[in-house]
Amino acid sequence: MRSAGAVSPSRRRDPSRRHRLPRLHEASPAVVVCVLAAAALAAVVLFMTLDLRGNLGYVLPRRAVKVGAMLLVAAAVGLSTLMFQTVTANRILTPSIMGFDALYLLVQTSLAFTLGASAVATAPPVAKFCVEVGLMVLFSMLLYRWLFTGGTGSLHLMLLVGIVLGTLFRGASSLLQRLMDPSEYIILQDLFFASFNQVEPVLLGVSALVVCAAGVFAWRLRHVLDVLALGRETAVNLGVDHRRTVTWVLVACSVLVAVSTALVGPVTFFGLLVVHLGYQLCRGYSHRWLLPIVALLGALTLIGGQLVLERVFGFDTALSVIIEFAGGLLFLFLLLKGSLK
16 A cells, blocks of 8 residues: 555656756747747847947948848748748748749859859849849749640649759850850859848848738738648638639749849758748647748848857858758758658
8 A cells, every 4th residue: 555645656757857948849839939039139139249349330231231131031031932832732842943043043144144244243233133033033924824824734844844944044054154254254153152241232122122022921821821731622622712822822932032032142942941940840830820930040040140150150151051051951851751751
């Protein structure tokens, strides 16, 4: 017979777990959003104030422009990748699979080949930005119109055509680069990687308006995105105009990717990285929480990474190189994980 003060083994608490704090991925989505928002705000404050010396009237505006660019890119790439994966029902795809990055490189290479790399580097930033965004959005609109009004309506065919066109654009860029003068190619090479150190302040306002408008569109469509994530047949049975809705979502993704790429350069695997982490932190698939979590994760990754890279390690390399390396490894991991199932 057990004494009155004895404790049942099933009710005993493990001493190692007695004072264990709850992990972030075990918390509710609201707590995750609050924690990420506080961490992102702290990263912004540290980036703006850490190691601050010299002429503040010169240093602070430059840091503010860099922070603004990172926030816009984080929101644009994160939201576009999340919506793209939702409508394609595939966790390893990004909008870059449609050939946007390859088209951006082809535009830069063609302009440098015809006008000269120096002319491209010194071109008016607003005109250059508008041309690049216009060409990328026009390319996506023609692709969507051909597929969705040409009688096929196949999303998988659109992805396949995007992959083929991206390969074609890369091949054409490579050919022009081989025919280019080596000194011109060296100048052009800086445009092939995303950089937050060469962002024109005049472009931030235009980019902010576009990204905010697309963000509002995504937020108003959050419940429809939840239905689209269930599959085409289920969405149609629940009354969603699948073709029309998917077309508008893809257009929004195209605009976001075009603005981000024209602003800082191509970032291929960054969206895959932050969206995968967002799914791990969000207990569920509600876009009500996924949208802010992904945007905040992107901001924290870019600003925190740039802060550590510049102020702690003193490296002068581009953060995009490290992020693309980590995102590429994640892509291979997800690809191999899916093939082994």
